[in-house]
Amino acid sequence: LSRGMARWVREEGLGLDVCSAGELELAVTAGFPSERVVLHGNAKSPRDLETALRLGVGRIVIDGPSEIARIAAAVAPGERQKVMVRVVPGVSAGGHDKIRTGTDGQKFGLSPTDGSAQHALARILDQPGLELTGLHCHIGSQITEVKPYLVALRRMVGLMARVRDAHGVVLPELDMGGGHGIAYRPGEPSLDLTALARRLRAELVEGCAAARLTVPRLAVEPGRAVVGPAGIALYRVLAVKDTGGKVFVAVDGGMGDNPRPALYGARYAPRLVGRRSTAGIRAVTVVGRHCEAGDVLAADTE
Numbered sequence: 001l002s003r004g005m006a007r008w009v010r011e012e013g014l015g016l017d018v019c020s021a022g023e024l025e026l027a028v029t030a031g032f033p034s035e036r037v038v039l040h041g042n043a044k045s046p047r048d049l050e051t052a053l054r055l056g057v058g059r060i061v062i063d064g065p066s067e068i069a070r071i072a073a074a075v076a077p078g079e080r081q082k083v084m085v086r087v088v089p090g091v092s093a094g095g096h097d098k099i100r101t102g103t104d105g106q107k108f109g110l111s112p113t114d115g116s117a118q119h120a121l122a123r124i125l126d127q128p129g130l131e132l133t134g135l136h137c138h139i140g141s142q143i144t145e146v147k148p149y150l151v152a153l154r155r156m157v158g159l160m161a162r163v164r165d166a167h168g169v170v171l172p173e174l175d176m177g178g179g180h181g182i183a184y185r186p187g188e189p190s191l192d193l194t195a196l197a198r199r200l201r202a203e204l205v206e207g208c209a210a211a212r213l214t215v216p217r218l219a220v221e222p223g224r225a226v227v228g229p230a231g232i233a234l235y236r237v238l239a240v241k242d243t244g245g246k247v248f249v250a251v252d253g254g255m256g257d258n259p260r261p262a263l264y265g266a267r268y269a270p271r272l273v274g275r276r277s278t279a280g281i282r283a284v285t286v287v288g289r290h291c292e293a294g295d296v297l298a299a300d301t302e
C-alpha cells in the first residue's frame with residue numbers, strides 16, 4: 001500500500017482492506033476515510049487494535065476467539081465498534097495449496113464445522129461494545145471459476161439463517177472476500193468478473209428468499225484483480241552467467257520483492273524492455289540477488 005494507491009482507491013469510491021496499524025495510518029494520513037477501511041489479520045497486535053479504535057476503522061474482521069475480549073475491553077465506554085467474523089466455509093479453491101484459505105486445517109478464520117464460528121458469534125452478540133454487522137469469508141487466491149464462490153455463499157447464507165434462528169439477529173452485511181484470478185502469462189485463464197457479479201447476486205437473492213432473510217449488503221475484496229493487470233515489475237539485469245548448462249540472468253530484486261515463485265511456483269513471462277536485442281531467443285533462468293539458491297523469479301523462460 002502506498003499513499004498514491006490509497007488516493008486512487010478513495011477516488012474510485014471503493015473501500016480499503018488493511019492488515020496492520022502501519023497500513024491503516026498510511027491510508028488515514030493520505031486522507032482515506034477510516035469508516036471505509038476494514039482491518040484484517042489472523043494475528044492482530046495490541047498496536048493494530050489500538051490504532052484501529054483510535055482512528056475509527058469501519059470494520060474489524062475477527063479471525064479468532066481471543067480477539068473478542070481484547071477488542072471489547074479496548075472500546076471506550078458508551079461506544080461501539082463494528083465487527084465481522086471471518087468464517088471458514090469449507091470450500092477448497094485457489095491456484096495452489098498455499099493460497100487456499102476456505103477449508104479447515106489452515107490458519108485463517110473460524111469454522112462452523114467444530115462450532116467455533118457459532119460460539120464466537122454468540123459471544124460477540126453478548127458484548128455491548130461490539131456491533132456485529134455480518135459475516136466474512138475469503139476462500140483463496142487465483143480462483144478462476146465462479147462455482148466455489150456460489151458454494152461458499154450458500155453456506156454463508158445458511159449460517160446467517162442459523163444466527164437469526166438462534167439469536168433473533170438478522171445480519172445486514174456479507175463480505176465474500178477476494179481471490180479473483182488474473183492471467184500472469186499470455187493464454188492463462190482469469191475469472192469472469194461479470195459472470196461472478198451476476199451469479200453471486202442471483203444466488204444471494206435466491207438463498208435469502210428460501211431462508212426468509214433480508215438480502216444483506218454484499219461486499220467483495222478484489223485485491224489483485226484491481227491492481228495486477230495494471231502493473232508490471234521492472235528490474236535491471238545485473239549479471240548474465242552461463243554455467244552448468246544453464247544461462248542465469250540475475251536482476252536487482254528477487255524473492256525480497258516477490259516471494260511468489262519461490263513459495264509456490266508462480267510463473268511469469270519476462271520481457272526485455274528499454275532496448276532492442278539482435279540476439280536470438282534462448283531459454284534462460286531469471287534469478288534474484290538474494291542469498292538463497294531458491295531465489296528464482298522465472299525458471300526456463302524465453
Ligand SMILES: Cc1ncc(COP(=O)(O)O)c(C=O)c1O
Pocket residue numbers: 017040138140141142177178179180221222223224225
Ligand atoms: C481477506 C482477504 N481479502 C482479499 C484478498 C485479496 O485476494 P487476492 O490477492 O487473491 O486478490 C486477500 C488476499 O490474501 C485476503 O486475505
